[in-house]
Amino acid sequence: MELGVLLYCSVTATPAFPSEKPQPNPTYNAIYNLPTIENSTERGRLEFQHTALRIALGSLYAGHDYVKARLAPKKEGTQPRILDVGTGSGIWAESMAREFPHAQVLGVDLTLITPDANTPPNCRFGYLDANDGFTSSLGDNFDVIHMRSVAVGIRDQVRLIRDVARVLKPGGVFLWAGGNMQLYNENYEPLPIVEEGQEGWCAMQAIFYNSRQASLKQGRNAGDVNAFKPLLEDSNYFKYRGQEDAFCPIGTWKEDTPKTAWKQVGELFALNLGRLLPSHGSILVQSGKDKGTIDRWLATAKEEIEACNPKAQSLFRHLWAVRNEAEWTPSAAEAAEAVSNHVIGAATKARRAMEPTQASRPVN
Numbered sequence: 001m002e003l004g005v006l007l008y009c010s011v012t013a014t015p016a017f018p019s020e021k022p023q024p025n026p027t028y029n030a031i032y033n034l035p036t037i038e039n040s041t042e043r044g045r046l047e048f049q050h051t052a053l054r055i056a057l058g059s060l061y062a063g064h065d066y067v068k069a070r071l072a073p074k075k076e077g078t079q080p081r082i083l084d085v086g087t088g089s090g091i092w093a094e095s096m097a098r099e100f101p102h103a104q105v106l107g108v109d110l111t112l113i114t115p116d117a118n119t120p121p122n123c124r125f126g127y128l129d130a131n132d133g134f135t136s137s138l139g140d141n142f143d144v145i146h147m148r149s150v151a152v153g154i155r156d157q158v159r160l161i162r163d164v165a166r167v168l169k170p171g172g173v174f175l176w177a178g179g180n181m182q183l184y185n186e187n188y189e190p191l192p193i194v195e196e197g198q199e200g201w202c203a204m205q206a207i208f209y210n211s212r213q214a215s216l217k218q219g220r221n222a223g224d225v226n227a228f229k230p231l232l233e234d235s236n237y238f239k240y241r242g243q244e245d246a247f248c249p250i251g252t253w254k255e256d257t258p259k260t261a262w263k264q265v266g267e268l269f270a271l272n273l274g275r276l277l278p279s280h281g282s283i284l285v286q287s288g289k290d291k292g293t294i295d296r297w298l299a300t301a302k303e304e305i306e307a308c309n310p311k312a313q314s315l316f317r318h319l320w321a322v323r324n325e326a327e328w329t330p331s332a333a334e335a336a337e338a339v340s341n342h343v344i345g346a347a348t349k350a351r352r353a354m355e356p357t358q359a360s361r362p363v364n
Contacts, residue, residue: 045275046088049149050095052268053177053316055261056246060095061146063242063320066173070143073102080143082106083167085130086150087113090123096146097123103143110153131155133334134163142168148177152215152222157231162331165237168323174238177318181208181223186254186311188247196297202310203300204250204277211280214287225317237328238321246316251308269314270305277301 054060061067071080080103084093087107097105097120105120107113108128115125128134130147131154145168154160164174183191183205192200193209208223215222233240249266250273256262277298284294304310 041275042279043089045272047091048268048275049272050089050091052248052265052272053148053246054095055265055268056248056316057244057318058259060092060099061175062177062244062318063173063175066241066320066322067144067175070171070173071100071103078141079103081139081141083138083142083145084108085128085145085147085164086153087125088149089113090119090125092146092148093125094119094123106138130160130163133159134167138167140167140169142172144173144175146175146177149179151178151220151228154222155220157221157228159334161231161235161238162328162334165235165323166328170323170325172323174232174321174323175318176228176232176320177316178225178228179223180225180315180317181212182315183208183250184247184313184315186313188313191310191312202304202312203297204273204304204312207277207280207284207297207301210287210289211283214283217286225315229319232319232321235321237324237326239324240319240321242320244318246318247313248316250305250312250314253308253311254313273314274302274305 071082073079080100082093082096082100082103082105084090084096084105084107087093087109090107090113093105093107097103101120101122103122105123106126107123108126110127110129112127113125115123128138130150145164151157168174183202185191191202191205193205194201196206212223221227229240229243232238248269249262251270252263252266254262254266281294281298284297285291289297304312
């Protein structure tokens, strides 16, 4: 496998969606601590989150004008292609396939999704661990690449941006979205980071804060939405174009406006967090918290969500950037890795060629 990655499409491969030989399909990597969509509770949570963000944004995606222009139907030639990295339940990929029926959409994740009767014919799914790089079988001609809530499972964000640049066409649009592990009050002010028992302490905030501290100890800056934009701006391959923040209420305390049904957003986000926070238990163990503390915090967080006390909001930041004309070149580390994988692959192929075939093996 080139660059240690496997892409396996769940339907017959076509030139638009190359596939490789199916291999065992892992459902996690070493640093992704949340459940996968094989867990029905997690699948439902991701769909709650998706619907809430779609209502809050008023669209499936930010950078609306850039995306619309890039995905406009073509009179001739290959139609646009969309890649959804960390597709989760596949709901965003399927929704985009319906909005752009002329486009080809590929959703990839740690768990391979099986299409059903509701999956549009122009939407397919495959396996990919983005930490291993993007396999060449993906091709290099996507028009839009989207990723949402993947930072918690990514080891090297700089490499991720380079991988995106390698498979995105010049002029293509990169959409990134992530939630902040910092909650905000009704006035959009950060909730305080204080010790349990002190004024202003919030169990939801304590869980997020300590989870982020655990990721920092692992050398990752997961859950900080301010960290990704500078990486995009510093990239030689992208022109940063814009940002849109969605403050999603947790619970139904925020009044609707003519533009946005905030009560529905709040109800969905309460369901989202109600299922997400218990998944942080293993992360809190890594931060050094004992089981008694974790159980108490989770029980208190459940009460906070149900009572809308405090009136809290979760920030989801959406960024978009456009691929420039710079030719992609591998870094020294990437080139060395490619050579190593080629040597290993050649050695494996040679060894297999020397093994006797079933027909040539002596019969005892």
